[in-house]
Amino acid sequence: MMEKKIKMTQAIIDQYGAINGDNDTIHYDADLASRRGFRGTLAHGLNVMGYAAGLAARRYGADWYTKGELYTKWIAPVCPGDNLTVSLRDDGEIEGKVDQGITMVGHARLAEQ
DSSP states (O other): OEEEEEEOOHHHHHHHHHHHOOOOGGGTOHHHHHHTTOSSOOOOHHHHHHHHHHHHHHHHGGGHHHHEEEEEEEOSOOOTTOEEEEEEOTTSEEEEEETTEEEEEEEEEEOOO
């Protein structure tokens, strides 16, 4: 199993938002996020998924870029202050977890030819 551990911060969320152009205030306004029932602003799902894709690239090498298949389903949010762990099991299953529980599930594997 491979893992990546990230201490999620607002700075990471802000930097990712600047890269992808997602200006939804739920990622940047803690008061708004709180009023909507969240623990804080929300990390971008694609940012969290990107950590899984990075693990897959390390596991599968160059084949990942032409034969890779990535599927994710978000279960719960990732917020600033969370200790995020993204794992890729030997069977290709991925999971994202924070202290409160599972946030993302799915798989990263090479497509069948």
